Amino acid sequence: MSKLLLASIHDVGPRSESAVDQLCDILGQHLGALNFAMLVVPDHWSEAPLAANPAFQAKLRGWADRGVEMFVHGWFHKDLAQHTGMAAIKAKHMTASEGEFLGLSTAEAARRMADGRKLIEDIIGRESAGFIAPAWLYGPGAREALAASGFRLAEDHMKVWRPDTGQVLARGPVVTWASRSVGRQRSSRFFARLARNTLGFLPHARVAVHPGDVTVPALVSSIHATYAAFAKDRRIARYADLLPGAAASGARV
Numbered sequence: 001m002s003k004l005l006l007a008s009i010h011d012v013g014p015r016s017e018s019a020v021d022q023l024c025d026i027l028g029q030h031l032g033a034l035n036f037a038m039l040v041v042p043d044h045w046s047e048a049p050l051a052a053n054p055a056f057q058a059k060l061r062g063w064a065d066r067g068v069e070m071f072v073h074g075w076f077h078k079d080l081a082q083h084t085g086m087a088a089i090k091a092k093h094m095t096a097s098e099g100e101f102l103g104l105s106t107a108e109a110a111r112r113m114a115d116g117r118k119l120i121e122d123i124i125g126r127e128s129a130g131f132i133a134p135a136w137l138y139g140p141g142a143r144e145a146l147a148a149s150g151f152r153l154a155e156d157h158m159k160v161w162r163p164d165t166g167q168v169l170a171r172g173p174v175v176t177w178a179s180r181s182v183g184r185q186r187s188s189r190f191f192a193r194l195a196r197n198t199l200g201f202l203p204h205a206r207v208a209v210h211p212g213d214v215t216v217p218a219l220v221s222s223i224h225a226t227y228a229a230f231a232k233d234r235r236i237a238r239y240a241d242l243l244p245g246a247a248a249s250g251a252r253v
Helices: 014-031 054-065 085-093 106-124 140-147 182-198 211-215 217-231
Strands: 004-012 037-040 069-072 159-161 168-171 204-209
Touching (some): 014 054, 014 204, 014 217, 106 140, 168 204, 204 217
Antiparallel strands (some): 159 168
């Protein structure tokens, strides 16, 4: 079985339109066509409601029609919960107040998942590819809601799985970058370089980019180098390819 490369653009929405366009161009240079996924935020930080932007809706539908897989990526992408214990550590060190689904109750997580799914699927006219929580962080309530959600796929930092059964479909760390501080920029570039040189044995490589990456030339260079390295000897795949016997998302009837 050939090794696979799974690529994604996070935080897609009207708030990040220009940066997403740039990332589409970057990924297209290495992957050919639109062979990647987009993680769509319905109302990023309550500042960019997708429901109120028909022009961006049309853009999303166009991307989906051309083969981009569309994941539901939270609702606000903003974490307003008060955390304790391990959740507090994750909220402080793994994200900048963006782990929206880390502290939600099961009922609230289920509501936001369902609302995001309906909005995005109505726009693109087909089934969404799955659900991925902002910052890849899931609290107990989110995991319980996700298991009953009907989404086909979910992802965190270390794996892709089927929410209904818990079956793990891909393992290994996702390669991504952080732009919010010089220290995080350096550490993410270091990890990307390490991944290019040491993770070639993995059956599935996952590489994810964010809109903020395009604001740092050194990160853009690292992104180019990383996609080029992994694409060299891997088949460019869709997340749906991980589902045994499953075809890519088709148009909704």
